[in-house]
Amino acid sequence: MTRLQTRKAVIGYGGTPIVHGVDVEVPDGRITAIVGPNGCGKSTLLRALVRLLPASEGTVLLDGEDIHRIPTREVARRVGLLPQSPIAPAGITVKELVARGRTPHQKVLRPWSATDEMAVTSALHSTQLTSIQDAVVDELSGGQRQRAWIAMTLAQDTPLMILDEPTTYLDIAHQYDVMDLLHHLNTRQERTIVMVVHDLHQAARYAHHVIAMRDGVVAAAGTPREVFTEELIRDVFALEARVLEDPVTGTPMVVPAHGPGGAR
Amino acid sequence: MRILRIGPLGISTHRRTFAVGLVMLVALVALVIFALSNGQSSITILDSLKAAVGIPVGAPADFIVGQVRAPRALTAVLVGAMLGLSGAILQSLTRNPLASPDFIGISMGAGTGAVVTLWLIGASSLWVTAAGAAAGALVTAGLILLLSWRHGIVPLRLILAGIGMGFVANATTQYVLTRMDMHEAGNALGWLVGSVTGRTWTHVSVAAICLAVLLPVVLWNARSLRTMEMGDDAARALGIAVGPARMALALSSVLLAAASVAITGPIGFIALVAPAIALRLTRNAGVTLIPSALMGALLLLAADQVAQLMPTTIQLPVGVFTAAVGAPYLLWLVWRASRGGPA
Numbered sequence: 001m002t003r004l005q006t007r008k009a010v011i012g013y014g015g016t017p018i019v020h021g022v023d024v025e026v027p028d029g030r031i032t033a034i035v036g037p038n039g040c041g042k043s044t045l046l047r048a049l050v051r052l053l054p055a056s057e058g059t060v061l062l063d064g065e066d067i068h069r070i071p072t073r074e075v076a077r078r079v080g081l082l083p084q085s086p087i088a089p090a091g092i093t094v095k096e097l098v099a100r101g102r103t104p105h106q107k108v109l110r111p112w113s114a115t116d117e118m119a120v121t122s123a124l125h126s127t128q129l130t131s132i133q134d135a136v137v138d139e140l141s142g143g144q145r146q147r148a149w150i151a152m153t154l155a156q157d158t159p160l161m162i163l164d165e166p167t168t169y170l171d172i173a174h175q176y177d178v179m180d181l182l183h184h185l186n187t188r189q190e191r192t193i194v195m196v197v198h199d200l201h202q203a204a205r206y207a208h209h210v211i212a213m214r215d216g217v218v219a220a221a222g223t224p225r226e227v228f229t230e231e232l233i234r235d236v237f238a239l240e241a242r243v244l245e246d247p248v249t250g251t252p253m254v255v256p257a258h259g260p261g262g263a264r
Numbered sequence: 265m266r267i268l269r270i271g272p273l274g275i276s277t278h279r280r281t282f283a284v285g286l287v288m289l290v291a292l293v294a295l296v297i298f299a300l301s302n303g304q305s306s307i308t309i310l311d312s313l314k315a316a317v318g319i320p321v322g323a324p325a326d327f328i329v330g331q332v333r334a335p336r337a338l339t340a341v342l343v344g345a346m347l348g349l350s351g352a353i354l355q356s357l358t359r360n361p362l363a364s365p366d367f368i369g370i371s372m373g374a375g376t377g378a379v380v381t382l383w384l385i386g387a388s389s390l391w392v393t394a395a396g397a398a399a400g401a402l403v404t405a406g407l408i409l410l411l412s413w414r415h416g417i418v419p420l421r422l423i424l425a426g427i428g429m430g431f432v433a434n435a436t437t438q439y440v441l442t443r444m445d446m447h448e449a450g451n452a453l454g455w456l457v458g459s460v461t462g463r464t465w466t467h468v469s470v471a472a473i474c475l476a477v478l479l480p481v482v483l484w485n486a487r488s489l490r491t492m493e494m495g496d497d498a499a500r501a502l503g504i505a506v507g508p509a510r511m512a513l514a515l516s517s518v519l520l521a522a523a524s525v526a527i528t529g530p531i532g533f534i535a536l537v538a539p540a541i542a543l544r545l546t547r548n549a550g551v552t553l554i555p556s557a558l559m560g561a562l563l564l565l566a567a568d569q570v571a572q573l574m575p576t577t578i579q580l581p582v583g584v585f586t587a588a589v590g591a592p593y594l595l596w597l598v599w600r601a602s603r604g605g606p607a
């Protein structure tokens with residue numbers, strides 16, 4: 001089952017297509033990872049999935065309806081986005097930032113409701129930010145800040161959550177911290193998650209479904225085991241690699257075959 | 265978050281913001297009363313209040329308060345509020361504390377538009393001057409956008425283009441002044457300094473009408489403005505129609521600045537400083553519109569009162585006075601920015 005999909009979608013900036021007619025289905029209740037080399041169009045595809053970019057040909061369908069025919073606010077009640085580099089207003093506290101996630105549920109003349117308060121409390125709780133909810137976001141560590149932004153997207157209370165490189169700029173411990181949080185949200189709250197990630201190891205461990213892109217087309221899509229093969233890594237990333245079994249999780253683990261002591 | 269809800273309109277605001285706003289409002293009322301009763305003719309507070317609302321109390325007070333002090337004070341209040349709002353919107357949209365209509369050329373453009381109107385049509389009606397100022401400000405804003413546009417708005421380019429356009433507008437104004445006859449040019453020059461002296465109830469009503477039209481537009485888009493501070497993508501993902509909201513807000517900001525220029529001439533630094541002070545006092549994260557407007561009103565009225573307290577021989581127009589006080593603040597901002605601190 002899928003609520004979000006593209007049909008032969010051509011997507012680009014100002015008439016220059018970057019994504020060339022892709023068919024993508026986001027499986028409901030699963031974690032989908034989009035991977036690919038720099039400039040392959042993965043972020044472009046992601047932007048089209050949340051309606052930040054129009055498809056010049058083909059369509060993006062949300063619940064079977066052309067996403068561009070759905071009002072902005074309505075889209076924002078169904079699909080949440082964590083952009084790559086959002087800006088925290090100077091001096092904003094964690095709770096205030098998370099409360100901004102309620103924007104699509106509010107109207108100009110409608111006050112803050114008990115539902116809003118509950119969504120914010122629960123988002124703070126799920127991201128373990130309750131104890132630092134009054135801290136100023138600028139003063140948090142990178143990992144905490146990223147959790148605050150994820151909490152904001154959570155408070156938006158959308159069944160679909162889309163994240164553009166949620167672990168970039170974080171140290172390794174905080175990267176896995178964020179990944180564990182997404183896994184938790186997926187299993188406990190049945191949120192559908194789509195993320196662009198660079199780290200194939202993380203994609204293999206945490207995603208149920210992987211979409212590998214190259215030159216603006218989908219090179220492969222399927223389970224991590226189906227997608228992460230030595231041929232595909234060579235084909236998509238132009239990298240000679242061995243695919244081993246992760247000793248901890250049993251998922252595929254991509255190890256470059258060259259470098260000091262390697263084959264080259 | 266300690267949120268306060270007020271009445272059926274459902275305005276939610278922070279308690280601190282509300283308290284600070286209330287204090288500013290009380291201070292403003294007190295300052296207006298002071299402005300009505302204070303001056304060279306001593307008139308009691310009660311008499312001046314009566315005269316201000318049109319209850320006859322006797323010969324000198326009826327005229328001095330009713331026709332001189334009251335319109336002057338109210339003009340300062342309304343124009344100050346316009347400037348505070350205009351600056352707050354512009355600073356929020358560009359995410360830059362240096363962006364204010366008098367700093368990035370909008371007010372100069374409005375001045376040029378108004379002077380050209382005076383030259384071509386004459387001082388027929390304040391509305392005509394206001395329309396000229398609005399046209400000048402809109403053309404300037406359009407040119408600034410055109411010059412700074414590069415796949416979207418780049419705030420620093422916008423400010424540099426604005427400063428450049430300000431010089432172009434001023435040069436145009438100077439040229440037009442040389443083409444006017446001596447008497448008209450003298451009047452225009454006096455107006456270009458920026459002053460609330462000699463303003464009448466006509467000025468007050470034009471200011472009130474402009475504010476009554478533009479303030480609701482601004483408040484209607486206030487949430488969009490706050491959300492856009494997080495970046496366009498984040499705002500769109502939160503359901504904000506970024507394009508229309510930005511257009512409405514930018515237009516409102518330009519028109520507020522233009523109207524203020526038409527009514528009092530260009531008064532510098534209020535639009536730059538008022539939002540910054542309001543932000544520090546309320547400790548709000550992001551733009552705070554009503555406190556910025558109140559602070560603008562307070563600053564302009566206070567500046568005019570202080571200017572009036574000076575000995576008559578060196579009484580300064582309020583525009584000169586705000587520039588003298590505001591320039592050090594600007595230098596301080598630039599100094600902080602150059603040290604790499606948060607500007």
